[in-house]
Amino acid sequence: MTDFQLKTTPEVAAVFDAYPSSVRPQMLALRQLVIDTAKGIEGITHLEETLKWGEPSYLTSIGSTLRMDWKAKSPNQYALYFKCTSRLVETFKAIFNESLDYEGKRALVFKLDAELPTEILTHCITAALTYHKVKKLPTLGI
Numbered sequence: 001m002t003d004f005q006l007k008t009t010p011e012v013a014a015v016f017d018a019y020p021s022s023v024r025p026q027m028l029a030l031r032q033l034v035i036d037t038a039k040g041i042e043g044i045t046h047l048e049e050t051l052k053w054g055e056p057s058y059l060t061s062i063g064s065t066l067r068m069d070w071k072a073k074s075p076n077q078y079a080l081y082f083k084c085t086s087r088l089v090e091t092f093k094a095i096f097n098e099s100l101d102y103e104g105k106r107a108l109v110f111k112l113d114a115e116l117p118t119e120i121l122t123h124c125i126t127a128a129l130t131y132h133k134v135k136k137l138p139t140l141g142i
Contacts (some may be wrong), residue, residue, distance in 0.1 A: 002032070004039045008049040009068050023070045026078055026112055027056075030068050033110050033118055037125040043130060055081070064131035067125040080130065082128055091140050092124050100124075 007137040017028050031049075037045040038060065039045035048059040064086050070078040082088040093102060099120055101109040102124040108124065110116060127140040 003045070003065075005044065005046050006035060006049060009051075010046075012049050015051065015054070015056055016087060023078065023112060026071060026110070026116070027068065029116055030078070030110075031056065032079055032128075033116065033121060034066060034125055035067075037122050037130055041126055041129060043133070047129075054112045058129070062114060062132050063129035064104065066125065066128050076112050077109050078112065079109045080101060081107045086128075086133065087128055087135065088124070088128055091127070091142065095139060095142055096120055 007132045016024065016027060016031070030072060032072065035049075037043050038058070044060050046060065050057050050059065052065065052067055055067045057068075058066040064083045067081040068079065069081070084104070089102060089105045089107070092100060092108065099117065101111075103109050108121070127134060129142055130141065
């Protein structure tokens with residue numbers, strides 16, 4: 001297997017450090033799930049971790065950008081954001097239905113006090129990080 005490279009910046013670390021202590025562990029767990037999922041996907045050797053709109057974002061050469069954030073206006077939840085013009089969230093709704101909480105066509109929303117649905121999320125993250133390869137498949141390869 002080819003060596004996996006994560007390209008990140010101090011600015012991303014600063015955003016994670018700035019999250020309240022009640023939120024930081026969940027955000028770091030979601031971050032680690034994205035990184036671990038990317039490492040396991042054949043064809044992905046580089047993952048770029050950067051900021052878009054001030055939010056930690058993840059890019060691959062074959063995928064659609066993922067973003068994540070917690071917002072003070074909704075203090076009991078955090079979210080994983082997808083490009084709203086993609087078929088990602090609508091496909092997740094069709095496959096996983098009520099197993100996940102959604103925000104329109106753009107996000108999966110998680111409660112701070114609930115366990116992260118890692119098995120389902122791994123499928124969602126994989127579909128996003130490989131979107132350009134799977135976007136013509138009926139269920140995006142899930």
